[in-house]
Amino acid sequence: MRISRSLWILSAALMSVALLFAGGGVASASTSWTIAPVVGGLNSPRGVAFDGQGSMYVAEAGQFFPIDVGPFGVSRTGKVDKFTFSGGAANRVWSTAFDSLYDSAHxxxxxxxxxxxxxxxxxxxKDSHGQRNGCQVLVIISESRDGVNATTPGLTFSQIGHLYRLDGASGTPTDKSDVGDQQYAWSAQHASLWQEFPDSNPYDVLVTKDPTTDTIRTFVIDAGANTVSEVMPNGTNHIIAFIPNDPIRDSTPTCVAQGPDGALYIGTLDLAANFAFGPGQSHVYRVDPNTSESYLTAAHVWASGLTTTTACTFDRAGNFWATDMFQPNPNGPPGDLVRIPFNNPSALVHIGGGAVPFPGGIAQGPDGSMYVTVYSAITAPGIGAVVKVTTNG
Structure with a gap:
């Protein structure tokens, strides 16, 4: 695995993006928003999600520790936190520790x-033993054992690249699948698809009910193998789609959301293309989870014009939302939200205006507002947060 395949580039380059890019997206004149803090003190927060009771789950990638350029280090500072809300305040119910990798390769x-x-x-x-009434709380851990050990032989860990189910009451994890090593092996077998294969970096997960059969299904996006896969009940990965390479290098898919039509919608980082050609090079692909197409042709462009997408979701009105981590802002740090009407995917509305710096996760809360993790790519201890974005129009 090449370390350069990591999603998170050096922090100096984060700021240079704003200087390199000229201009940026403009919000609709009829759209305004307010942004309020929800939770602070987080370490590189990434995904955020809500269950059917309105509880919020946040993934923290973990803390950085000094290390020489080249190898990985590992700690137990990764977390998934559960919060409930009372009187408008978020209260932490539990926090489950996970393996976390750190490096300074860039x-x-x-x-x-x-x-x-x-x-x-x-x-x-609390009274449900965490598993009743369809409760499913899943987290995916980045990277893969084989990929990390190719760079840092002998590094000891057990959770990297795995998919876990968390008990909703206690946070106790259950290992469901070694996604990372399966994807790493698949990319090695399909090395002709990209020059840096083998690689794997499982980055997003979606658990959902099939709208036709009502069965629970789990899908994973791998930003290293560039795949959309379904995790079967026995833990094996079924490849549904390979996200096509962009004109410069691989697309780096980062997120998945289920649309009103039951299809999967996948956002791409396209970091190199956005550096080379300016903002607007990222895409959203539509993939039928039940497709009979080849994995090479199953992904179809649905929307374009986004910039370094890192997370996505649909709201209850059917709008697609994405976090654009490095979208330039003339009056603030990089970072923006994009809202796209389902029936008009060319009508992008930019929201945030520099007030959602380096966003890494997004989900709609029970109050209808969008909850966004910020400072996701910044490793300064405790700088990460969740903010609430409420729009008018």
């Missing part, structure tokens, strides 16, 4: 650990 710190988190069901409460 000359600056980066952290990879718990990434995507997804939740459904109404049985994730």
């Amino acid at each position: 000359g600056a710190p980066e952290v990879l650990g718990p990434a995507g988190v997804s939740a459904i069901g109404n049985g994730c409460m």
Whole structure:
């Protein structure tokens, strides 16, 4: 695995993006928003999700520790936190620790650990043993054992690259699948698809009910293997789609959301293309989870014009939302939200205006507002947060 495949580039380059890019997206004149803090003191927060009872789950990638350029280090500072709300305040119910990788391969710190988190069901409460009434809380951990050991032989860990189900009441994890090593092996077998294969970086997870059969299904996006896969009940990965390479290098898919039509919608980072050609090079692909197409042709462009997408979701009105981590802002740090009407995917509305710096996760809360993790790519201890974005129009 090449370390340069990591999603998180050096922090100096984060700021240079704002200087390199000229201009940026403009919000609709009829759209205004307010932004309010929800939770602070987080370490590189990534995914955020809500269950059917309105509880919020946040994935923290973990903390950075000084290390020489080249190898990985590992700590137990990754977390998934559960919060409930009372009187408008978020209260932490539990926090479950996970493995977290750190390195300085780009000359600056980066952290990879718990990434995507997804939740459904109404049985994730204290009196339910965490598993009743369809409760599913899943988290995917970045990278893969084989990929990390190719760079840092002998590093000891057990959770990297795995998919876990969390008990909704206690946070106790259950290992469901070694996604990372399966994807790493698949990319090695399909090395002709991209020059840096083998690679794997499982980055987002979606647990959902099939709209036709009502069965629970789990999908994972791998930002290293560039795949959309379904995790079967026995833990094996079924490849549904390979996200096509962009004109410069691989697209780096980072997120998945289920649309009103039951299809999967996948956002891409396209970091190199956005550097080379300016903002607006990222895409959203539509993938039928039940497709009979080849994995090479199953992904179809649905929307374009986004900039370094890192997370996505649909709201209850059917709008697609994405976090654009490095979208330039003339009056603030990089970072923006994009809202796209389902029936008009060319009508992008930019929201945030520099007030959602380096966003890494997004989900709609029970109050209808969008909850966003910020400072996701910054490794300064405790700088990460969740903010609430409420729009008017």
